[in-house]
């Protein structure tokens with residue numbers, strides 16, 4: 001996947017990540033007997049963040065002056081696809097997707113020197129972990145309807161509210177919490193700010209009472225009751241929280257795509273092997289045209305997904321407005337990769353529906369991508385708005401027009 005990318009730094013980083021997975025993480029998983037559906041002890045995760053950081057993997061998405069490798073978005077896609085395709089249980093921790101630099105993403109550039117020293121520097125070094133908390137029990141797709149408040153009291157803010165289904169919260173040290181700092185009134189939306197909140201403060205409760213269908217123990221609710229933080233903990237200026245969240249979301253939508261692609265690629269490879277080795281009616285099932293057609297559809301779909309991700313990432317690296325393309329990419333890749341997983345289950349027969357088999361696990365993981373970072377319906381709304389309101393066209397139409405002129 002993404003073999004067209006030839007930056008020597010990327011090639012070296014891909015090799016280093018492969019070695020890390022094979023020589024350190026797989027043996028660690030085997031030694032501890034833990035898989036992706038087990039709760040991992042915090043100290044083990046911390047060890048993975050630190051080691052990934054030492055190897056230059058954890059912050060590879062950041063510019064070199066911030067301790068990263070300066071990989072562009074296309075190159076990050078290549079790394080993420082490799083990682084997901086590895087099937088390694090600790091994969092979400094290697095590049096910091098859950099609580100490391102990618103979780104902060106674009107928002108890092110709004111941090112003050114004090115916020116970098118106290119919060120984001122330790123995240124980059126793999127010493128502390130963070131999470132991004134927007135969703136609430138009564139506020140999902142309609143993110144502007146959040147009701148968590150941060151009320152000013154002198155030099156402090158007092159926070160009250162509950163955040164729901166927050167990735168990385170079970171092991172995060174602090175959260176980037178979206179709070180209403182000035183309530184809306186008729187015709188005026190509320191003013192929303194992003195506030196950095198340590199999760200060991202009095203009044204904070206992190207509870208993990210549910211498990212998503214992936215079986216992973218990586219999401220939790222965070223409750224804030226009269227939690228006091230300095231006003232200086234507002235990230236990017238008061239009232240700019242929603243803008244900050246949105247500035248992060250387009251790239252985030254795109255960066256979920258290589259993870260889905262990697263997962264789908266792993267079940268496709270498993271299906272190829274299985275079709276060649278599983279024998280029924282006197283020979284391998286790969287000789288049945290029905291199986292061949294499923295494999296052909298999977299191969300064609302994966303190529304389409306990889307091409308779309310590569311093109312969207314290349315566009316992102318030019319700094320172009322990504323809103324419509326990132327939504328289209330996330331919509332297409334999440335729905336098509338889930339179809340690939342569905343075919344993989346079919347090819348594997350009873351093996352594919354057996355709890356804990358890698359194909360069955362990937363099927364459940366891939367289903368979830370159609371919900372978070374904006375549901376498929378929200379992506380369609382974004383695309384439709386771009387097409388109808390701003391007249392933005394599909395990339396193919398633009399290329400055709402450019403060629404014709």
Ligand SMILES: Cc1cc2nc3c(=O)[nH]c(=O)nc-3n(C[C@H](O)[C@H](O)[C@H](O)COP(=O)(O)OP(=O)(O)OC[C@H]3O[C@@H](n4cnc5c(N)ncnc54)[C@H](O)[C@@H]3O)c2cc1C
Pocket residue numbers: 131132133134135139140141142164165166167168212219368371372373374375376377378381
């Ligand atoms: C595994 C997982 C991890 C998550 N991690 C985080 C996290 O780290 N931080 C965070 O803040 N949140 C997180 N979330 C929350 C996630 O962003 C929300 O689940 C998502 O935005 C959808 O909100 P909802 O689940 O409340 O669904 P709802 O918004 O209630 O939607 C329910 C249904 O109605 C549809 N719908 C809603 N509005 C419209 C509309 N305008 N047009 C058409 N259809 C519509 C939806 O598409 C969906 O089908 C996570 C969720 C999951 C499952």
